Amino acid sequence: NEIDIAVIPGDGIGPEVVTEAVKVLKFVTNGGKQDVKLTYYKLGAEHWLETGETLPDETLASIKQHDAILFGAVGAAPGDTRIPSGIIEREMLLKLRFSLDHYVNLRPSKLYPGIESPLSNPGAIDFIVVREGTEGPYVGNGGSVRTGTSHEIATEVSVNTAYGVERVVRDAFRRASERERKHVTLVHKHNVLVHAGHLWKRTVEAVAVEFPEVTHDYLHVDAATIFLTTDPSRFDVIVTDNLFGDILTDQAGAITGGIGLAASGNINMDRTYPSMFEPVHGSAPDIAGQQKADPTAAILSVALMLDHLGLSEEARSVEQAVEKEITSRQELTDNRTTSEIGDAIVALLA
Amino acid sequence: NEIDIAVIPGDGIGPEVVTEAVKVLKFVTNGGKQDVKLTYYKLGAEHWLETGETLPDETLASIKQHDAILFGAVGAAPGDTRIPSGIIEREMLLKLRFSLDHYVNLRPSKLYPGIESPLSNPGAIDFIVVREGTEGPYVGNGGSVRTGTSHEIATEVSVNTAYGVERVVRDAFRRASERERKHVTLVHKHNVLVHAGHLWKRTVEAVAVEFPEVTHDYLHVDAATIFLTTDPSRFDVIVTDNLFGDILTDQAGAITGGIGLAASGNINMDRTYPSMFEPVHGSAPDIAGQQKADPTAAILSVALMLDHLGLSEEARSVEQAVEKEITSRQELTDNRTTSEIGDAIVALLA
Numbered sequence: 001n002e003i004d005i006a007v008i009p010g011d012g013i014g015p016e017v018v019t020e021a022v023k024v025l026k027f028v029t030n031g032g033k034q035d036v037k038l039t040y041y042k043l044g045a046e047h048w049l050e051t052g053e054t055l056p057d058e059t060l061a062s063i064k065q066h067d068a069i070l071f072g073a074v075g076a077a078p079g080d081t082r083i084p085s086g087i088i089e090r091e092m093l094l095k096l097r098f099s100l101d102h103y104v105n106l107r108p109s110k111l112y113p114g115i116e117s118p119l120s121n122p123g124a125i126d127f128i129v130v131r132e133g134t135e136g137p138y139v140g141n142g143g144s145v146r147t148g149t150s151h152e153i154a155t156e157v158s159v160n161t162a163y164g165v166e167r168v169v170r171d172a173f174r175r176a177s178e179r180e181r182k183h184v185t186l187v188h189k190h191n192v193l194v195h196a197g198h199l200w201k202r203t204v205e206a207v208a209v210e211f212p213e214v215t216h217d218y219l220h221v222d223a224a225t226i227f228l229t230t231d232p233s234r235f236d237v238i239v240t241d242n243l244f245g246d247i248l249t250d251q252a253g254a255i256t257g258g259i260g261l262a263a264s265g266n267i268n269m270d271r272t273y274p275s276m277f278e279p280v281h282g283s284a285p286d287i288a289g290q291q292k293a294d295p296t297a298a299i300l301s302v303a304l305m306l307d308h309l310g311l312s313e314e315a316r317s318v319e320q321a322v323e324k325e326i327t328s329r330q331e332l333t334d335n336r337t338t339s340e341i342g343d344a345i346v347a348l349l350a
Numbered sequence: 351n352e353i354d355i356a357v358i359p360g361d362g363i364g365p366e367v368v369t370e371a372v373k374v375l376k377f378v379t380n381g382g383k384q385d386v387k388l389t390y391y392k393l394g395a396e397h398w399l400e401t402g403e404t405l406p407d408e409t410l411a412s413i414k415q416h417d418a419i420l421f422g423a424v425g426a427a428p429g430d431t432r433i434p435s436g437i438i439e440r441e442m443l444l445k446l447r448f449s450l451d452h453y454v455n456l457r458p459s460k461l462y463p464g465i466e467s468p469l470s471n472p473g474a475i476d477f478i479v480v481r482e483g484t485e486g487p488y489v490g491n492g493g494s495v496r497t498g499t500s501h502e503i504a505t506e507v508s509v510n511t512a513y514g515v516e517r518v519v520r521d522a523f524r525r526a527s528e529r530e531r532k533h534v535t536l537v538h539k540h541n542v543l544v545h546a547g548h549l550w551k552r553t554v555e556a557v558a559v560e561f562p563e564v565t566h567d568y569l570h571v572d573a574a575t576i577f578l579t580t581d582p583s584r585f586d587v588i589v590t591d592n593l594f595g596d597i598l599t600d601q602a603g604a605i606t607g608g609i610g611l612a613a614s615g616n617i618n619m620d621r622t623y624p625s626m627f628e629p630v631h632g633s634a635p636d637i638a639g640q641q642k643a644d645p646t647a648a649i650l651s652v653a654l655m656l657d658h659l660g661l662s663e664e665a666r667s668v669e670q671a672v673e674k675e676i677t678s679r680q681e682l683t684d685n686r687t688t689s690e691i692g693d694a695i696v697a698l699l700a
């Protein structure tokens with residue numbers, strides 16, 4: 001009984017937070033009946049600088065063999081001009097999400113007791129965002145002509161299919177049906193993005209019929225940012241497209257006390273390829289290597305991974321340990337090192 | 351010496367807030383040497399229900415003859431299924447913005463003294479968003495095939511041109527050069543939307559050379575929503591595309607105490623057609639006709655209009671009166687009627 005994990009620590013604070021995530025993963029599974037096999041892959045901006053490789057075909061083929069992927073963070077320092085902008089994001093991170101058909105980009109948002117929100121009256125924030133992960137404006141379907149001249153035209157094409165929208169909408173309704181409030185909010189901008197928007201809207205109406213116990217409503221993306229500021233506890237499950245999901249989940253991270261706590265799963269629900277679990281935060285080159293990063297988001301991503309692998313008891317243990325650890329924090333400015341926080345969570349698991 | 355204004359009160363609370371805006375406009379100009387000629391146009395969801403018209407060609411031609419447009423709000427009640435969704439927005443409001451080449455969608459964001467922000471530590475918020483108004487994903491350049499089947503594909507094309515991006519970026523730098531902090535932040539998502547994003551980035555670099563006194567930086571749109579939550583006072587001038595601008599300005603409205611105060615100008619800087627000034631808020635059908643709406647955003651839009659018409663002294667008077675009025679508010683739950691607030695501002699102008 002073994003789980004076989006690909007580990008991609010990546011750049012910046014990635015390796016540090018992944019070290020703690022692995023610590024927790026090993027501890028929680030060895031207490032049970034699982035053996036964990038870890039295979040490390042060196043990928044990211046650093047790796048690109050050394051080798052010129054983003055994600056070679058053989059590496060991708062090898063990664064596909066594992067049960068799941070634990071991912072740290074990638075990205076060079078903002079000022080680093082040696083790396084073509086966005087190349088690691090697109091040719092590595094997004095290539096993984098697209099090649100492995102990670103159509104459910106799951107991002108829970110919760111305001112933990114003891115964590116201070118930048119909102120003065122946040123209420124009880126506890127929602128999940130089901131962000132579509134394989135379509136929308138992220139497909140890379142754009143181009144430019146007369147590039148660099150005063151007659152340049154640059155386009156970006158958002159591609160949305162019934163197949164792609166339906167599977168993620170159904171996933172959102174299923175998740176909602178298992179939650180207490182059982183409510184789905186579709187976020188889009190169908191008054192302007194008519195064609196994509198109406199596909200989403202029609203799909204939600206159709207899938208809703210299969211889940212009579214789940215209620216649903218609709219918000220334009222601009223209005224959603226207002227509600228995330230003035231009344232975030234209204235949300236239970238948000239389902240939205242790839243780009244709107246990117247935007248809203250960063251805002252959601254901010255209102256719940258910072259993306260240092262925000263976990264995510266890039267999930268292939270059909271299990272044709274391994275799913276990938278990663279903190280929402282980036283590589284934060286400014287604090288890298290200093291043991292200043294909070295590993296909590298990476299550790300909560302391990303909980304999402306355990307859930308996906310059917311180890312829900314272990315997943316709950318990790319979540320509860322994290323919740324206890326967070327609640328015990330005296331103040332937001334936490335001076336403990338990355339590994340001290342990891343150790344504290346392991347101690348609570350013991 | 352006459353200014354000739356087209357007035358489009360629209361739906362819901364539109365007529366109520368426009369009545370107050372007109373009251374202020376008349377007062378501030380008759381105190382000076384201006385005569386104001388007002389021509390009212392009945393347009394919007396109500397008008398569509400009566401006539402089936404959104405914006406007939408003759409009406410558009412007639413509107414083009416005026417010096418500027420004062421716009422209330424349009425949109426039917428959310429549950430009203432008699433009106434095809436988004437038709438008024440696209441065939442009336444967006445048609446005006448596009449036909450009249452309103453390429454600068456100017457949206458100032460300011461936290462007034464006495465107004466409570468939903469952020470516990472908002473700092474001094476005072477920035478403007480220069481939102482591109484005639485391109486991007488708003489061009490209506492999408493479509494769908496196999497619509498309504500399980501094989502549907504729906505696309506939305508964001509169209510960006512060097513011509514369109516450069517003129518709005520130059521406008522943002524010019525506005526920044528006249529402000530105290532002289533700083534421009536480009537917001538985009540160039541790590542994913544490569545072609546459009548790089549056109550924007552290259553354009554900012556090129557235009558920046560013409561404004562050596564203006565500094566500039568770049569944020570991905572997801573990160574921008576975080577900073578709008580955690581550190582909004584970092585912003586001075588944001589320049590961004592049509593869709594990102596839509597999203598960020600609603601969030602900006604929320605953090606500055608609600609879009610009841612947020613004004614906007616849809617500006618044609620070349621003056622080939624009249625510019626249009628409107629509150630950012632919608633028609634709010636739920637409170638329409640009850641004198642509950644705050645007319646401040648509409649009145650501040652008059653100030654933007656006066657500025658555009660070269661009446662900057664009158665514009666400053668309106669702004670100062672509004673600022674005084676807001677500061678004097680004892681609490682956010684303001685029980686005065688729409689017209690009482692208008693009267694209070696007029697009294698402060700006297």
Ligand SMILES: CC(C)[C@H](C(=O)O)[C@@H](O)C(=O)O
Nearest residue numbers: 089090093246280541542572
């Ligand atoms: C790094 C970037 C490509 C990525 C995205 O836009 O999806 C990130 O912002 C995220 O949210 O995971």
Ligand SMILES: CC(C)[C@H](C(=O)O)[C@@H](O)C(=O)O
Nearest residue numbers: 191192222439443444596630
């Ligand atoms: C009503 C809608 C078309 C409009 C937009 O998306 O621009 C509105 O949200 C705005 O911001 O003025």
